[in-house]
Amino acid sequence: MSPSEAFNAGAAFARLASEVQNVEQLQRQLHAEPRVSGNEDDTLARLMNELPDSFQRETLTGNIGILRLGRPGVSVAIRAEMDALPIVEQTGLPWAASNGAMHACGHDVHMAALVAVARTLALTVPLPVPLVGILQPREEVGESGAHDVVRSGVLAAQQVGAVVGAHLQPALDSLAYSCTPGPVNAAADEFKLVITGRPAHGAYPHHASDALLAASAFVVSCQQIVARNTDPTMSAVLTVGTIHAGGSPNAIPEEATVTGTIRTMMEPQRQMIHTRLRQVASGVATAHDCTVRLEIRRGEPILENDAELAVGIGRHLGAQGYEVLEFRSYGSDDFAFYASAARAVMIFTGMPAASGNLHASTFAPDERAVGRVATAMLTGYLVSAQVLAGGGTMQAANPSGIEKPGRRK
Template identity: 35%
Template sequence: MPVVNRIADYAADMAKWRQHLHTIPELEFECYETAAFVAERLREFGVDELHEGIAKTGMVAIINGQGEGPTIGLRADMDALPITEETGVDYVSKNPGMMHACGHDGHTTMLLGAARYLAETRNFAGRVALIFQPAEEEGGGAGVMVEEGIMDRFDISQVYGIHNTPGRPEGLFETTPGPLMAAVDTFEIHIQGVGGHGAMPHETKDPVMAACGMAQAIQTIVSRNHYALDDLVVSVTQIHTGTVNNVIPDTAYLNGTVRTFDPVVQKMVKERMAQIVAGQAASYGVEAKLEYQEGYPATINDADKAAFAAEVARDVSGAESVKDNAGREMGAEDFSYMLQARPGAYLFMGQGEGAGLHHPKYNFNDDVAPIGASFFARIVEKAQPLG
């Protein structure tokens, strides 16, 4: 079947919800106004239970179906990004320096649309748990919600999520069994040298040269310590040092990101980076401290659930609009914590042409919201059918 007719009827309302959410972007766990708006809509829809204050501003809404059965979880993220908006839309962000540049306003709207339909029709057995999560961009809100016990508390047996994808055809669903997105780690390197006059470098222990040496040597982890056909990214993204052209500074700072799928590879990178930093520091006569922080784990779809989700997506968008073995990418997503706790799947959904994610001109396409909402609704009805 295509987009659910009843959900199509909500399209104008969904656009209003989404555009309102777009005006009130909030960061990390501080999604108070967003959560209040979501909670108000859920109460209007007549959900059976609403549990607020999970992971500070997250919530779980329960809708009971008809008859006994398991509980399926559906997740949407609510937080925004610290970016100044440049879209020029009438519903521009009212919060300076914050904007919904990743479409979480759209994700929240899609789950609200599904919630309204499921609360009206209840054409399923068991229960559905609607998970509205803060702090996906920074803070790992999904992990916090899992740590606070939502999977056991609400007896969730499987869980699903969607992310919009600019630049892909509207309604195109893409997913893959197994690893879908990478684990993301960050590193910082603090270098302490001895500064001095730029004309007398022999009297210094130059942290600038040490930083350059480390940045170059770190790249050999990918090119010389790792099998070329496996996925690994190690990127130095910042180098900060010095203030004027004739002074060698005392300190330098580097940081960057590491993306992996395999914990063995992750461990190798961490160990090899420590060796490189220590060796380069000794070579240049400086002191250096490496701070390596493991972040979101890899997002790994359950193979059976990914196949099932692709089947549901075909019902909504048509067979030609679903790629069920689309491959993996080096981006990261904290939905990974939920997939560690329960089997499930994560999918990408095309939203047409436009600015890319995390761009100041990005804007969610309201035309695709009924497609995402229909997917959420149908996955409940097909996973837990009546009779």
């Protein structure tokens, strides 16, 4: 009998329902005491203390926590992000944060869910494959914690064969799940354009090379890159977020700065937009007798779900009676760095739309969100373990006590 066949998934889900109740207070404490990116050290210490003694613990530079349960060999990792956003909370919850930061993206829920899953698996043996927990800092900023985890070599050291992530998603307001194969989150790059011209009095424009006018032409031309260079069935997003120039209404400024973001779902498309952006910048500058400097910072890569894992997880969730929908977003997540280094799957977990939008000061997950995320994580672990172990059967189970979503009408 293989390890995956010996493992009782039904017992694991039944135990998970109890552990979810046990971490309710933890989730509220994490929510009330958020830490912004780079300052997660006490959050990491709290989470480490919440885990059973059977877990091996390792702390890496930069507030990265690595946990391991089980024998040596190929493992499945589950990621939970620890950082909060610099947002003043306005939810009115009794456990609302009051330190100028906020878990406005559900990371408190993700952390509590991982603790519930870890406690469950520590009490449900034998494991089909070892579990590795990744307590990750800095998901919300450009200095990506996931990138640092991958770069550290710890995935190879822990023999991680698959990585599972779960994220709350209010767009799935029927409380459905989604683990669509292939690209599910966009690459997120940023650009900064600085155009330099020749300043002049506003009454004498013929004496100037107008950097602000050139920047305005650049902003308009940017929108044509997507409109006229991408297949409309495989779209992209190019957004200008800021434009800064000048300091007086009657003076033509010497310099103008434009910044924005590029979101793409395919690498060739990503490269094409970078190239066209440089061409547009150069052409606009030449046409307006200005000079230009364009910087493009590559951010998170495209997040592509492993097809075998995604299909297997979707089937198992469906067999448990959950609604499973196809969903993709031009948002980004540094979980994509794990997907570039190992087999990986991101499971989007529905929540009521009334809970608010991600990154909003009023974002307030419902009381059963931890259970739904924990169900996604445990299902992801079990299906990944089955695949890595080379097959075997896994009992479909109804996780007693954990809310099932309603059907979309």
